[in-house]
Amino acid sequence: MTSINRIKLSFMMFLEFFIWGAWFVTLGTFLGSNLNAGGSQIAAAFSTQSFGAIIAPFIIGLIADRYFNAERILGVLHLVGAFLMYQMFNSQDFAAFYPYVFAYMVVYMPTLALVNSVSFNQMSDPEKEFSNIRVWGTIGWIAAGLTISYVFHWDSAESISSGFLKNTFMMAGIASLILGLFSFTLPRTPPKANKEEKISIAGILGLDALNLLKSRDFLVFFISSILICIPLAFYYQNANPFLTNVGLENPTGKMTIGQISEAFFLLLLPIFFKKFGFKKTLMAGMLAWVLRYALFAYGDAGSASWMLILGIALHGICYDFFFVSGQIYTNARAGEHVKSAAQGLITLATYGVGMLIGFWVAGMVTDNYKITDGSFNWNMIWLIPAGIAAVVLLLFAVTFREKKEKISGV
Incomplete structure (x- = not known):
């Protein structure tokens, strides 16, 4: 793997998990404090992750593995995700918020497999090389949490009561926009499955x-x-x-x-x-x-x-x-x-x-x-x-x- 590709893949992993950590950790606090959501409503919002995980294999297996380059699908999904994050930022109540968080998880969960596919495609020895790339995802998640608490202080009692915690969705949306555009510069990862091969659910x-x-x-x-x-x-x-x-x-x-x-x-x-x-x-x-x-x-x-x-x-x-x-x-x-x-x-x-x-x-x-x-x-x-x-x-x-x-x- 070339040095430039290693840098690109590391930045990709950083943004991938920065985006998730930028809003998912504080989601329950935001919903309860700013949208007056009850426990069952908060559970419904978090459950969108599970629905996304169930739907993700269909997007990967039916589309990414058969018809389009993985890096291009990654880019499109994150651009759509940026728009959905902006809509979540603007939502005034749970009824308006829920459809956007559901749609977001449907487009985000497949990207977890796509970033792995793009990475593995560039590696001659994944067992040794992948951990050095994947660790930047953990660093991205950590960076998101530290930014929320120590840079912007959005999770302080005063900021929460003032409604500033919703800015986490704007931060995640901007990062998603950046990764969406950046994805089109990633190494080419063409589909490997035979288009004529019978699809097995x-x-x-x-x-x-x-x-x-x-x-x-x-x-x-x-x-x-x-x-x-x-x-x-x-x-x-x-x-x-x-x-x-x-x-x-x-x-x-x-x-x-x-x-x-x-x-x-x-x-x-x-x-x-x-x-x-x-x-x-x-x-x-x-x-x-x-x-x-x-x-x-x-x-x-x-x-x-x-x-x-x-x-x-x-x-x-x-x-x-x-x-x-x-x-x-x-x-x-x-x-x-x-x-x-x-x-x-x-x-x-x-x-x-x-x-x-x-x-x-x-x-x-x-x-x-x-x-x-x-x-x-x-x-x-x-x-x-x-x-x-x-x-x-x-x-x-x-x-x-x-x-x-x-x-x-x-």
Whole structure:
């Protein structure tokens, strides 16, 4: 890969995740504080991510893989996304906002696969080269959070009450416009699929890998992956509103500690695999969810603020030790001809079905524990997902039987 292409791909990854981090983290706070949305409405807004994840394979499989260069589709989708962000910025109530956020997620979620396709197409050794490119995405997400909290202070109590938090959509829209135009300068990534080849909906959705579920251990892992997305949804939907509500200063900036942790524990993951094996690594990830929510339940913005910070910092273990480990495990268990289908199946199950259920449950619980003065019983809101994660951990520990086999890639 040439140096100029490495720079282009790194900038592409930076903007891709800067855009997502620029508005998604503070979405719950914005909807509740500025559009007076209830828990169920906020859950509906976050659920658009799941619908986008379900629809994305069709856009990639039916269009990107068959007819048009990936970088051109990437550019068009981000230009459309910039317009939708502007419309979200201008929305005055939830009824006007929701159609735009739904449409945005439908066009954004496919870009996550497209940036990977553009990157892999330029690499001779993706296993060694990709991480150096992908890390700029994490840096982009962190930069967005720090910009919101420490440059513009849009997540301060005064700015939120003044309606300035909506500027996050304008910032994301400008970044989306830049990436949309920049995408047309990226290295050419032509479609690889045969246009005349028969289209298989089962193949597009990853259903060709369903035979893996005949194995008891993979079935247990598959079900656990769906169930653990329920507590995960609580974090995405409620973390920023919670930290804002309890008075933690610069909450969005502090939440970037989670992304720093994610990058750090990603480096430690191979060590844990070799020393403790797949089952114990996954169990450590699930246990981290229990501990994180217990810390949130009993922490505060005063003398116990360290509990909130530690809960945020556990994100690396929560995410890497379960979801990244699961991707590696899925790759190892799948046959050579269904590796891509197996990854698609897990993505559909987690970010599609699992998160969809999770956001619905989180919205229902949040509404149930809303106090009449507009505040929330955060103790119970966090103890419930902690309990769910604990049950999933127990069921996985009892029912999963790890085979003594080498997990490739670690």
